[in-house]
Amino acid sequence: MKIRNYWNLRDFGANLWENASRPKRVAIALISIGFVALLPFMGASFLATPIASYDAVLVYPVGMFVLMSLGLNIVVGKSGMLDLGYVAFFAIGAYTMAILGTTTKLNTWEVMPIGIALSMIAGVLLGIPTLRLRGDYLAIVTLGFGEIVRLVLLNSSWSKGPNGIANVPMPPNIGPLKFELENQKVFFWVVMAMILLTIWMIRRLTVRRPGRAWEAIRQDEDAAELMGVHTLKYKIWSFTLGAAVGGAAGVLYASKNLYIAPEMFTLNVSILILACVVFGGIGNIWGVVIGATILGYLPDRIRFISDARLLVFGLVLVIVMNFRPDGLLPRKKREKAIVKREANA
């Protein structure tokens, strides 16, 4: 049993954290953050990605995937709603940045709250009528929503249709930190800050009322309602927070990529982000972070085998999910049981 515990990274990490004193915790947090912040400088090591620029890979896909997976994890992992249209919020954020960035003088940081707000509004508007649905039905509706957003962008003149929007402005420099295409370290630090902010938000909410409500909803929605949980309200909240994170990621993405088009916001993105969540460990923040990092990084790391890389990518997914069906770093055992009972006449 002892040996097993060493392999249980989740409990190992949790014990380390819970047994640490406050200064020790601060030290662990600062060292971890420092290490991650220095990642862009480690491009010369075995981490280097052939063909693709290493620090660009760290921003997109890795950083963006982590951010979006954390957002989607609020919806799928915390409150148990299957959302297959998450890319829609990413697209709304990205187009908000592209349109406002090219037509007004607003910079990225000024567009950010607008992009987040619009994503949240879309989340609420979609949520109110559809979150009464459960399970598969909700998955289908969200899938449809993702496609609708993409098709609207593809067919509207204000979004420049299939041509997309070019010349999206970069973020203005923060003091001495310059945003450059050739050197994306600053982008990485911004994504990292957004990831930290998201993790902080989720952790705060999880131990409070919304977290308990989501947990109850995920485990048994009817029972939650019987305990006085306003299930629809909390589901909309969860959905909207997830949307906000997706929107924020979108704003930054447009400002980094400088060009966006509807083809970047296909169903594939939703599925890939969902795969990151499931692969890492649905419902567990750190699992999701690791899952998204690996799934974002791997295809670029093995790019030298060209076309075979997607095959390898798929194989890794299949093999890992076979050996660890609950993900690399699953949530605590007792939180895992999900009982879905059919409505009984």
Place this chain on the structure above:
Amino acid sequence: MRLEIKDLHVHYGKIEAIKGVSVVVNEGEIVTLIGANGAGKTTMLKTISGLRPVTTGQIIFDGKDISKVPAHERVDLGISQAPEGRGIFPGMTVLENLEMGKFHRKNRKAEMQEDLEKVYHLFPRLKERVSQAGGTLSGGEQQMLAIGRALMTRPKVLLLDEPSMGLAPQMIANIFRIITEINKTGVTILLVEQNAQQALQRAHRAYILETGNIVKEAKASDLLNDPAVREAYLGTGAH
């Protein structure tokens, strides 16, 4: 705190599950609703607790029609249901399950300990298992937890959906004894059961539900001795 259901109709899509049922539960009573599978017993409880919408008819509680009040607000009014098949939160510990019963109350900290003690007094077994996951409890313990959790909401009316389902005979007797005990503390109880024998022994009054209609209403003790009822629900055919 009288609960009165007037001419209730409930549909699942086009299928009418409840076809004009009227039931009265007076304050302090144990009223039981007995019937076979598919008679509409669970639907009745779900409709009273608000999980199923009412097609037509009224649910009058404490003088007000609550048939349009959402389920989570009915808890505040004092209606609490222990759902069928237990419906506990399998991934939460016993304590966390019980704490969920206080979710709707604002000053829950103050009441929490007091009510936990009450529940532990009724179900000492739960106290032994406070930190165990709900899903790993035995069937009888899960039923205790479901009832205990419902009591944490401080209900005026407790709706129990087949508390005896799937339990060993000894556990069934135990659960029914506790139901009587809860009733004596002033909680009105509406009990849905297939186990007519036990239910009729414990209840004051009873209704018999058949395919969405009330076919009989009487004092529970009278039904126990009614030949037709004995034939249908208490004979070898009883569950």
